[in-house]
Amino acid sequence: MDEIVEGIRKFRRDTYPLLKPLYDRLVSTGQKPRVLMIGCSDSRVAFETLTGRGPGELFIVRNAGNIVPRYGAYMGGVTASVEFAVMALPIEHVIVCGHTHCGAMAALLKPELSADMPAVQNWVKFAREAKQRIDKAETKVFDRHLRAAIAENVKLQLEHLATFPCIEERMRAGKLKMHGWVYEIENGDVVEWDQTGQKWLSLTESEETKRDVSGRFGRV
Numbered sequence: 001m002d003e004i005v006e007g008i009r010k011f012r013r014d015t016y017p018l019l020k021p022l023y024d025r026l027v028s029t030g031q032k033p034r035v036l037m038i039g040c041s042d043s044r045v046a047f048e049t050l051t052g053r054g055p056g057e058l059f060i061v062r063n064a065g066n067i068v069p070r071y072g073a074y075m076g077g078v079t080a081s082v083e084f085a086v087m088a089l090p091i092e093h094v095i096v097c098g099h100t101h102c103g104a105m106a107a108l109l110k111p112e113l114s115a116d117m118p119a120v121q122n123w124v125k126f127a128r129e130a131k132q133r134i135d136k137a138e139t140k141v142f143d144r145h146l147r148a149a150i151a152e153n154v155k156l157q158l159e160h161l162a163t164f165p166c167i168e169e170r171m172r173a174g175k176l177k178m179h180g181w182v183y184e185i186e187n188g189d190v191v192e193w194d195q196t197g198q199k200w201l202s203l204t205e206s207e208e209t210k211r212d213v214s215g216r217f218g219r220v
């Protein structure tokens with residue numbers, strides 16, 4: 001805890017003065033983020049660091065497994081945060097970002113890992129369909145099975161988001177774009193789901209040379 005408090009002192013002493021004009025503006029005009037990110041709570045996923053963004057730029061909803069229950073299936077904090085972001089803020093892009101080595105997705109595949117965690121079991125059931133969709137060939141090796149589940153879950157949660165009336169309406173009007181990402185902790189890459197081409201592409205490669213990297217996530 002000492003390190004955390006020291007970090008706060010350092011922030012107030014060194015960082016805050018540099019950002020004071022930005023914070024003043026954010027206080028006087030309010031937040032106006034254009035990106036809603038839905039990510040996992042995993043401590044290894046740091047969105048501002050990953051995207052080079054600062055205060056006021058990302059509205060972030062995090063939970064175990066970057067899950068968004070279908071609208072009406074579970075009206076809780078995640079639903080409220082997404083609804084607020086889309087309706088009250090100038091959000092233009094919604095990003096669901098999964099990540100490799102996800103514990104929540106491991107719990108989805110192996111319920112015995114969370115046998116004494118009823119809340120986790122109850123929560124990951126909103127990703128169960130992803131498990132059902134994975135090619136049976138991927139289930140033989142756990143690491144491949146997990147990567148396939150992580151990728152398929154991102155696609156499933158995008159579908160769930162599209163059931164929100166506020167999102168459906170804005171997508172239809174061309175005011176909102178949806179993005180599905182997976183962050184690969186082991187190599188720093190971020191891959192994006194190409195809905196048109198039905199394949200995963202690396203966001204870190206230039207547009208012309210983007211390769212299909214779906215093989216990293218099984219045949220999903």
Ligand SMILES: [Zn+2]
Pocket residue numbers: 040041042064065066099101102103104105
């Ligand atoms: Zn995770």
